[in-house]
Amino acid sequence: MTSKDWVAHFPGLKALAPEIAKPLVETSRVVVLPAGTRIFGPGQAPDAYLLLIDGTVRVQQASSAGREIVLYRVSAGESCALTTACLMGYEEYQAEGIAETDVEAVAIPRSTFDDLIARSAEFRRFVFTAFSVRVTNLFRIIEEVAFSRIDVRLAQKLLELAGPGAQVERTHQQLAAELGSAREVIGRQLNEFQRRGWIATSRGVINIVRAEALKNLAAAP
Amino acid sequence: MTSKDWVAHFPGLKALAPEIAKPLVETSRVVVLPAGTRIFGPGQAPDAYLLLIDGTVRVQQASSAGREIVLYRVSAGESCALTTACLMGYEEYQAEGIAETDVEAVAIPRSTFDDLIARSAEFRRFVFTAFSVRVTNLFRIIEEVAFSRIDVRLAQKLLELAGPGAQVERTHQQLAAELGSAREVIGRQLNEFQRRGWIATSRGVINIVRAEALKNLAAAP
DNA sequence: ATCGGTCTGTGACTAGGTCACAGACGCATG
DNA sequence: CATGCGTCTGTGACCTAGTCACAGACCGAT
Structure with missing residues (x-):
């Protein structure tokens, strides 16, 4: 994807005003990651807000005894919402993100992300919606693991x-x-x-x- | 707390510029909830961003079989960060919040919250930091329950x-x-x-x- | 003093996780 | 083709945690 029309892949972003979409497209870059890439994890903080154009990312939590559990998957059209919250906050993200397939994604720098959140109600809605879906899912997982x-x-x-x-x-x-x-x-x-x-x-x-x-x-x- | 100086209870908010703090204080109201109050839960969506001045709120998840697990507690000086994310997004919040003691809190209306997020980098930092702490804690709980x-x-x-x-x-x-x-x-x-x-x-x-x-x-x- | 609700204790059983080890399969190499 | 190696799967014995049923114990109210 060398063109700049990736915004169309994200329904929640289509409605962005042109003056908002322009800096978004200009400051972010499209990255391609081969399957198996470790995208973030303990000791490897994510450095950008990722929007997936293609592929899936598996986010999992490892225990000290070497056991693992999958927390969620990020698919094409979705964003690494939780990662970003932790990126914006101070906390070290304890989970690990692995490219499950070859992945094509848009990396939005932290400063652009902060700027967009400030300027666009649409973008805020997009981010918070993604958030709420993930958090609700985490609650479901806790319930299932426990009961x-x-x-x-x-x-x-x-x-x-x-x-x-x-x-x-x-x-x-x-x-x-x-x-x-x-x-x-x-x-x-x-x-x-x-x-x-x-x-x-x-x-x-x-x-x-x-x-x-x-x-x-x-x-x- | 009838005075308007509750902002001082929240270290992350002290640095707010006066023109930001003013609408915050003016549109939000201080509420008092007796111990045992159900603040939100399935079928009872939260309607405001809550900042706790005093007391603690227990957030728990109930299973269909009647069993329960505590997800986290919100203490004085903290905010119901996850609740709000879900409030801003579309998803129905599946967990339940109960006032564990008598609770005194500031209720920030949704519109004010959105406005503050847009206008204040400090406020964004406050919200996202609270978020990241909660999410990181959820990951820890999943790991503990599972392993x-x-x-x-x-x-x-x-x-x-x-x-x-x-x-x-x-x-x-x-x-x-x-x-x-x-x-x-x-x-x-x-x-x-x-x-x-x-x-x-x-x-x-x-x-x-x-x-x-x-x-x-x-x-x- | 008695009663009823809540809280705690216990035995028998089931589900699920752990450990140790044995094969089976697929693939590369000689 | 035969051999070897790494990965994947199967199994029995055992342990931990959760379930079920029921019996008492405690405590305040009447």
Whole structure:
């Protein structure tokens, strides 16, 4: 994306007045990051407000014992809202952001971000809306980690991660990291799903056979 | 607090220019809420940005099965930062805020908030800093719920909640709700702490006898 | 003194996380 | 093709935490 029309990728920004959009486009730059890039993390503070044009970024929290849990994903058209709040505040961001695919993004410098927040009600709305979605989602995750059964959460996650062809290309270890659980536990649950004929598994791939059954379980209290 | 000098309670706001502070003080009002008041929750969206002059507000998340977990507390001198983000965005706030003591607070209307964000870099810094502290704390809670042992978390919580005289005035049920655990589990852990001589318990009250021992456990990985 | 509500204790059981280790699979290399 | 290696998966034994059912204990009000 060498052109300057990336604003069109973000519905919340289309309504920006030209005198607002101009400095935004002029001071920000489009960056391309290969899959696997660590974008921010402890000891690597983010330095700009990121808007994703293409690809996804996975934000996860690692425990001292080496276990992990995925907090959320930033997809095309969205922004790294929480990262930025921490960028604007003083606090060290403890989570880690990894490019899950090749990523194309707009990097808005901190000073431009602050300027836009001051000058545009539209931009404020865009930022705070993104914020509220993330925070609400974090609350949901806390509730699920604390109170939901692992089989229900796994069923939800499989449906969420399923690509075309109802295929989930993840190892048991990766699924465990998604949910903050352990590999063995995920393996046993998957065995049980398979025994019931809901999925078919092979090395690194899970095929969903009976999505309805999974949805039914995922909707359980 | 009938006077208008409440701004002095908030270090982050002292530096506001007079022409900024004036509309802030004029359009906001000081409210007093008795202990136990439900300030916001599902179906009861907050309608203003709250700055606490005195008292504490407990923000918690309830599960469908009736269990609860405390997300954070807002104390005197702090703001309901996350609530407001959700207020400015569109998302329904799923958590619940309860006045834990009698509360005295400044309610800043949404329009004034938006105006201040636009006009004052100081105010923006104040808001985003509050934000980042809360978000960072949420990440810590997710990590602890997912990966930490309940005895370690209970020891931390006892130390955190201890009032003067090293006394914690909570029932087992309340402690369980703090941690998102179950009453019986908390009771057994407390029994074990007592057996080791670290605490002394009676109905509704826990006395910390050996704070050092609890600190030691709380610092465990 | 008794009653009712709240708070606490306990045993039996289930779910989920931990540990140790054994195979199985896929792929590169000789 | 055979070999070897790293990754991925399966399994049993065990431990921790949460669930369920129920029994008492405490405490203030009548």
